[in-house]
Amino acid sequence: MTTQPDTRVQTSNHIGGDINKIERAETRVDRIDIGEKIKLPNLAGDFGSDRFLDRETSWIEFNTRVLELAEDPHLFLLERLNFLSIVTSNLDEFFMVRVAGLKRRIATGIAVPAPSGLTPEEQMEEIAEAAHALQERQARVFHEQVYPELEKEKIRIVGWDDLEDAAKEKLTRFFRAELFPILTPLAVDPAHPFPYISGLSLNLAVIVRNPQTGKELFARLKVPETIDRMISIDGSRAVNSSSSEARFIPLEAIIAQHLDVLFPGMEVVEHHAFRVTRNEDLEVEEDDAENLLKALEKELLRRRFGPPVRLEVEDTINPNILDLLVSELGIDGHEIYKLPAPLDMRGFAAIAKANRPALHYPKHVAHTSRWLNANETSKAADVFGAAREHDVLLHHPYDSFATSVQAFLEQAAADPNVQAIKQTLYRTSGDSPIVDALIEAAESGKQVLALVEIKARFDEQANIEWARKLERAGVHVVYGIVGLKTHCKLSLVVRKEADGLRRYCHIGTGNYHPSTARFYEDLGLITCDQQIGEDVSRLFNQLSGYAPKTTYKQLLVAPRSLRSGLIDNINKEIEHKLAGQKAKIQIKCNSMVDEAIIDSLYRASQAGVEVNVIVRGICALRPGVPGLSENIKVRSVLGRFLEHSRVFTFENGGSPKTYIGSADMMHRNLDRRVEALVQVKAPAHVKYLLDMFDNYLSPKTSNWHLDANGKWERHHLNKDGQPLLDVQASYLSSRDKKKK
Incomplete structure (x- = not known):
C-alpha cells in the first residue's frame, strides 16, 4: 500500500470542512425562509429545549422495548432468550460509546447542555437510574419468566453440585485438556500489581489463603473468550431433541470448581464473577495521519486500555473484594451494577441457537424478488x-x-x-x-x-x-x-x-x-x-x-444537500397544506435526533400537515404536544428482524415522492458521514412503500406508541387479549403465497 502525500490529506479534510459549513448555512436559510413565509412562531423562543426528548434516555427506552419482547409469553421461547442476549449486547455498546463519551466531556470540562437541556452530569444521573432499573429488570425476566419455561422444555443451566459423577468426570477431563493450558491466574501482592482487566471480559475474583501464614490474598482469573460460554453436558443430540434433557453449565462454574488445580498449596476461600465495560470508542486524528489504515491500527491497540465506565458484579460478592475492585479500577458508586448470576447474558445466544423448531420462529427461506x-x-x-x-x-x-x-x-x-x-x-x-x-x-x-x-x-x-x-x-x-x-x-x-x-x-x-x-x-x-x-x-x-x-440531480447526498433537501420537501408539504392540497409526511428510520429536521416537522404539524414517524431506536421528537406536534405520531416496530430501512415519503399535493437510502436523522449521518438517498419513481414501487407505511401504522399491527412525555406503550393485544398482526410475519406470508 502506498502512503498518500500530506497535501492530499489536508486538501481532503478541507473539502469535508467546507461541506459541513455549507450544509449548516443552507439549513439556516431554509429554516428562516419558511418561518417568515408562513408566519409560524419561533420554536426556540416559544418552547425552548423542552421540545426535545433526551437522546440517552430515549436509547434506554429503546432497549426496554427489546426487553419487552423477552417478556412476551406469546413469543417463541428461545427467541425470548435471544432477546435477553441482545439487550446485553445493546447495553454494552451504549456504555462503551455513549456513556464513555459523556464521561469524557465531563472530565474535559466540556459541559455544554444537550438539546434536551440536560447537562452531561444530569444525563449521567438519569442514565444511572434508568440503566440500573433496566438491568435489574432483565435479570428478573430471566430468572422469573424465561428460565422456568426453559426448564419445562427440559433445557437447564446447572451448577457443579447438580451433576452426577459421570458428568463431573467428563467436565474435569474437559478442564484439564481444554481450559487449564490457557488459564492464567494473576496474583495481586507487592510483587504483582493489579492486572489490567480487558473490556467486556468475564473474570473471577478469587481469594486464597496461605495455610502456613493464614494470610489471604487476591487473584484474578479471566474466563477465556475463545471457548463457548455455556458448555453442553449432554451433547448436541440432547440439545436439539425436545424429548431429551439438555443441560448447560457456565464455563466459569467449571473453572471455579477446579481453582485448587490453579492454586496448588493454597486454600481457596471464595470466588466471585465480575465484568468491566470500558470506553472503546476510537479517536483517530486524521489530519495528522499520513496513512489512515496504520493510524487506525494503532488506535485499535489503544482501545483495549480505555477507562472503565461500568463494573458488573455478582450480588453475592464480598464487600471487601468489591472495595478492592472499585479502588483499583477507579469506578464511581453509580457505575457499580450488582446482579444475580449469571453475568453477561450474551452467553445465552449459544443456547438460543438450539435446533428446537417448536421454540423458534418458523424457518424463513427468502424468495427472489x-x-x-x-x-x-x-x-x-x-x-x-x-x-x-x-x-x-x-x-x-x-x-x-x-x-x-x-x-x-x-x-x-x-x-x-x-x-x-x-x-x-x-x-x-x-x-x-x-x-x-x-x-x-x-x-x-x-x-x-x-x-x-x-x-x-x-x-x-x-x-x-x-x-x-x-x-x-x-x-x-x-x-x-x-x-x-x-x-x-x-x-x-x-x-x-x-x-x-x-x-x-x-x-x-x-x-x-x-x-x-x-x-x-x-x-x-x-x-x-x-x-x-x-x-x-x-x-x-x-x-x-x-x-x-459536485452537484447531484437525482440523489440527496450528505453532508452537503441531504438535510436541506429533506427540509425543502417538508416545507413544500406545508405549502401544499396551506394551499388546500394533499399533504402528508412519513419517515421510517433507525433514529430521529437531528434538531433541524425535528423543528421542520414541528412546523409542518403546526401548519396542519399529518406527520408519521416510524423509528426503531432513539427518538428526540416529542409527539402530541398541543400547539407544537399534535399532528405527529411516532411508532416503533421491533421483532424477528431488525428494522433497518430508511424511507421518506411526501404526499406532494397528490403526486407522492418517495426516497430510500442510508441516512438516519442524526448529526453524525447528516454532518459527518457521506450518505445518499435516491428517489423511487416507478408507480408500483411508490405504492409498495406507501402500503408499507400503512401496514406499520395500522391499529391492527403490533407496535409501540410514543407519548408526549417520552414514554413508550406497547400495543400488541386486541380487546380479546390476542396478539395483533406481526407486520414482519405478514410480509413473510405474502412472499410465500406469491411463490406458490
Missing part, C-alpha cells in the same frame, strides 16, 4: 436484463439478497462486457461473496474500485483485513474523504452494450453483508436510470478523487 423473476423459471435471474426493462425494488430479508444484490455483483464480475465496478463497503461478512466478486473482477482485468470504510465502529479490524486482501488482488482501495465516514450503500457497474456504455446501480439502505441480510430489514433499488447513474458516478469520483463542488 418478483421484479427480478416475474416470468422466469431459471434459478438465477438476469439482473441486467431485468434492470433494462424496469427498476427493481428489493425488500430484504423477504427478497433474497443472494439472488439480487449478490447476483448483481457476481454477474458483473463474470460478464466480459462489464468494464468497471465501483463499490462501497461499510460492513461485510467474514466469508464475503461480495468481496470475492470484486477480486474476481479485478483479476479478470476489469477496473474495480472499492471504497472501504475502515472506521466502521467495532468492525475496524475486519475492514482493515478486507482492504489489504482487495489491494493484493489489484482492486483500487480508497477510504473516502478525511473527516467523513462513508456510510452510503452504493454499487456501480459500467457495461458495454450495443448502444454504448450503460451504468447499472444499486442504492440501498443496508450493508453489503450477506449474513445480516438474512435478519436485517432493508430496501434497495437496482436501476440503469441514466441520471441516477451519472449521479452515482459523480459521487464515487468525489469519494476517490478531488471533486468538492
Whole structure:
C-alpha cells in the first residue's frame, strides 16, 4: 500500500470542512425562509429545549422495548432468550460509546447542555437510574419468566453440585485438556500489581489463603473468550431433541470448581464473577495521519486500555473484594451494577441457537424478488436484463439478497462486457461473496474500485483485513474523504452494450453483508436510470478523487444537500397544506435526533400537515404536544428482524415522492458521514412503500406508541387479549403465497 502525500490529506479534510459549513448555512436559510413565509412562531423562543426528548434516555427506552419482547409469553421461547442476549449486547455498546463519551466531556470540562437541556452530569444521573432499573429488570425476566419455561422444555443451566459423577468426570477431563493450558491466574501482592482487566471480559475474583501464614490474598482469573460460554453436558443430540434433557453449565462454574488445580498449596476461600465495560470508542486524528489504515491500527491497540465506565458484579460478592475492585479500577458508586448470576447474558445466544423448531420462529427461506423473476423459471435471474426493462425494488430479508444484490455483483464480475465496478463497503461478512466478486473482477482485468470504510465502529479490524486482501488482488482501495465516514450503500457497474456504455446501480439502505441480510430489514433499488447513474458516478469520483463542488440531480447526498433537501420537501408539504392540497409526511428510520429536521416537522404539524414517524431506536421528537406536534405520531416496530430501512415519503399535493437510502436523522449521518438517498419513481414501487407505511401504522399491527412525555406503550393485544398482526410475519406470508 502506498502512503498518500500530506497535501492530499489536508486538501481532503478541507473539502469535508467546507461541506459541513455549507450544509449548516443552507439549513439556516431554509429554516428562516419558511418561518417568515408562513408566519409560524419561533420554536426556540416559544418552547425552548423542552421540545426535545433526551437522546440517552430515549436509547434506554429503546432497549426496554427489546426487553419487552423477552417478556412476551406469546413469543417463541428461545427467541425470548435471544432477546435477553441482545439487550446485553445493546447495553454494552451504549456504555462503551455513549456513556464513555459523556464521561469524557465531563472530565474535559466540556459541559455544554444537550438539546434536551440536560447537562452531561444530569444525563449521567438519569442514565444511572434508568440503566440500573433496566438491568435489574432483565435479570428478573430471566430468572422469573424465561428460565422456568426453559426448564419445562427440559433445557437447564446447572451448577457443579447438580451433576452426577459421570458428568463431573467428563467436565474435569474437559478442564484439564481444554481450559487449564490457557488459564492464567494473576496474583495481586507487592510483587504483582493489579492486572489490567480487558473490556467486556468475564473474570473471577478469587481469594486464597496461605495455610502456613493464614494470610489471604487476591487473584484474578479471566474466563477465556475463545471457548463457548455455556458448555453442553449432554451433547448436541440432547440439545436439539425436545424429548431429551439438555443441560448447560457456565464455563466459569467449571473453572471455579477446579481453582485448587490453579492454586496448588493454597486454600481457596471464595470466588466471585465480575465484568468491566470500558470506553472503546476510537479517536483517530486524521489530519495528522499520513496513512489512515496504520493510524487506525494503532488506535485499535489503544482501545483495549480505555477507562472503565461500568463494573458488573455478582450480588453475592464480598464487600471487601468489591472495595478492592472499585479502588483499583477507579469506578464511581453509580457505575457499580450488582446482579444475580449469571453475568453477561450474551452467553445465552449459544443456547438460543438450539435446533428446537417448536421454540423458534418458523424457518424463513427468502424468495427472489418478483421484479427480478416475474416470468422466469431459471434459478438465477438476469439482473441486467431485468434492470433494462424496469427498476427493481428489493425488500430484504423477504427478497433474497443472494439472488439480487449478490447476483448483481457476481454477474458483473463474470460478464466480459462489464468494464468497471465501483463499490462501497461499510460492513461485510467474514466469508464475503461480495468481496470475492470484486477480486474476481479485478483479476479478470476489469477496473474495480472499492471504497472501504475502515472506521466502521467495532468492525475496524475486519475492514482493515478486507482492504489489504482487495489491494493484493489489484482492486483500487480508497477510504473516502478525511473527516467523513462513508456510510452510503452504493454499487456501480459500467457495461458495454450495443448502444454504448450503460451504468447499472444499486442504492440501498443496508450493508453489503450477506449474513445480516438474512435478519436485517432493508430496501434497495437496482436501476440503469441514466441520471441516477451519472449521479452515482459523480459521487464515487468525489469519494476517490478531488471533486468538492459536485452537484447531484437525482440523489440527496450528505453532508452537503441531504438535510436541506429533506427540509425543502417538508416545507413544500406545508405549502401544499396551506394551499388546500394533499399533504402528508412519513419517515421510517433507525433514529430521529437531528434538531433541524425535528423543528421542520414541528412546523409542518403546526401548519396542519399529518406527520408519521416510524423509528426503531432513539427518538428526540416529542409527539402530541398541543400547539407544537399534535399532528405527529411516532411508532416503533421491533421483532424477528431488525428494522433497518430508511424511507421518506411526501404526499406532494397528490403526486407522492418517495426516497430510500442510508441516512438516519442524526448529526453524525447528516454532518459527518457521506450518505445518499435516491428517489423511487416507478408507480408500483411508490405504492409498495406507501402500503408499507400503512401496514406499520395500522391499529391492527403490533407496535409501540410514543407519548408526549417520552414514554413508550406497547400495543400488541386486541380487546380479546390476542396478539395483533406481526407486520414482519405478514410480509413473510405474502412472499410465500406469491411463490406458490
